Amino acid sequence: MYFLTKELYFPPVEEASHEGILAIGGDLSVERLLLAYRSGIFPWFDPDEPILWWSPPERMVVVPSLYKVSKSTRNLMNQNKFKITFNQDFRAVITNCQQVERKDQSGTWITNDLIEAYVKLHEMGFAQSVEVWQNDELVGGLYGVDLGNIFCGESMFSKVSNASKIAFVSLVNYLKENNYKLLDCQVHNDHLEKLGAFEISRETFIKVLKS
Template sequence: MYFLTKELYFPPVEEASFEGILAVGGDLSTERLLLAYRSGVFPWFSDDEPILWWSPSERMVVNPHNYKVSKSIRNILNRDLFKITMNKDFEAVIYNCQKIERKGQVDTWITDDIIESYTKLHQLGKAISFEVWQNDELVGGLYGVDLGHVFCGESMFSKVSNASKVAFVMLVEYLKENNYVLLDCQLHNDYLEQLGAFEISRNAFMRILNAKKTN
């Protein structure tokens, strides 16, 4: 495990521990965050921990061009139950991702410092959000880091049934339309698997990440 200083540097991802931790420390500057994502690394830590940087051996992903929208979600979209926007209220999305209660989760990794740092990324055009509205109320959404050919999903929230699923599907369709090659969902969880995400090896992920975007 590497201990970072003020130098903008990450060790090779192959140096990560068995659990996937690559480095500790550093900061959450926009420069370091962008270097991290471009290097196949992301931050994940609790409020009472130092900054932990991860590159797991297995990566949860979606190929936008092969993604099949479930019949149930397609029916929901066809019923126009929700209005979906992009980048209309990034700060509200990340704030709700921080505050939403999640089953089996005591605290959140989305600290106030994380909110500040990713909001700066958004202001630079490097982080985007999708919002889901119902009766003019924000009821769901997601945000992530935009690398141009790979989108790194960070978190999502839902206040009503199916809102986050709708946000996820609209993101995937946006990525497909704009010729992104991959949606990075980072770590496995059952909800992502239900949405159609699957795991690939770190080596396979890095090959895709390091390939140039094709038009």
Template sequence: MYFVTKALFFPPVEEANEDGILAVGGDLSPKRLLLAYKSGIFPWFDGDEPILWWSPEYRMVVFPEEFVVSKSMRNILNRNIFKVTFNQNFREVISNCSSIKREGQEGTWISNDMIEAYCKLNEMGIAKSIEVWQDDALVGGLYGIDLGDVFCGESMFSKVSNASKVAFVSLVKRLKDENYKLLDCQVHNDHLESLGGREIHREDFMELLKSKR
């Protein structure tokens, strides 16, 4: 395992251990975070731990051209229950992702330092959000890193039923319309699988990440 120094460097992703951890330490500066995402690496750690940098062997992704909206979700979208905006209130979205209570989790990995780091990336036009509104209240959303042809999803939240699904579907539709190669969802979970995500090997992910659109 590589210990990150002040040098702006990450080892090859193939050197990650069997759990997917590639490196430890470093900082959350915009340059380091952008290098990480462009290199197929993402930070994920508890607030009281050193920064852990990950590149798992199998990556959860969504290919926009393969994505099919379920009949039940189409019905929800057609009812116009929600209003969706893009990148209008990034700080509120990431703050809600940090504070929302999740089943099976005691706390959050989105610390205040993480919030400030990604808000800086948002100011630079790199981190972006999707907001879902109901009666002028923010009830769901997600955020991630926009690499131009790959969107790296980070976290989502929902205060009412289906709000995060609406954010997800709206994002994938936008990525499809703008010819993005894929939505990176990082690691498998059942919710993402139900939304159309599937795992691909790290080698295939890196080829897609590095290839020119």
């Protein structure tokens, strides 16, 4: 594992461990975060740990141009129960992602320092949010880093049934309309698989990222 210094540098992603840990340490500056995402790397660590940087051997993704919205989700969206916005309250979205309780998860990896770092990215136009509203209340949403051809999803939350699903599909539709190549969902989980994400190799992901 590579220990980062103040130098703005990451080792080649092929040097990551079997689990995908590439480096430890460094900082959450805008410059380092952008270098990380543009290199196929992302931060993921517990609050009591140093910063860990990951580039897993398999990457969970959605190809927007191939994505098919299920009939049940289309029907749900056509009911107009929710209002969808983009970039209307980034801080509220990432804060809710930090605070929402999740099954089988005792804490959060979204630290206060991480929130401030991604808010800076958002203010510079590199991080985006999707908000889901019901009766003028924020009930769901997601955020991530926008690389122009790939959107790197970071986290999502839901306070009412289906709100995060609506945010996810709304994002995929936006990415499809704007010719994005991939939605990066980082690592496998059952919820993402049910939403239509699948795994590709790190090598394939990096090729798309660099193309």
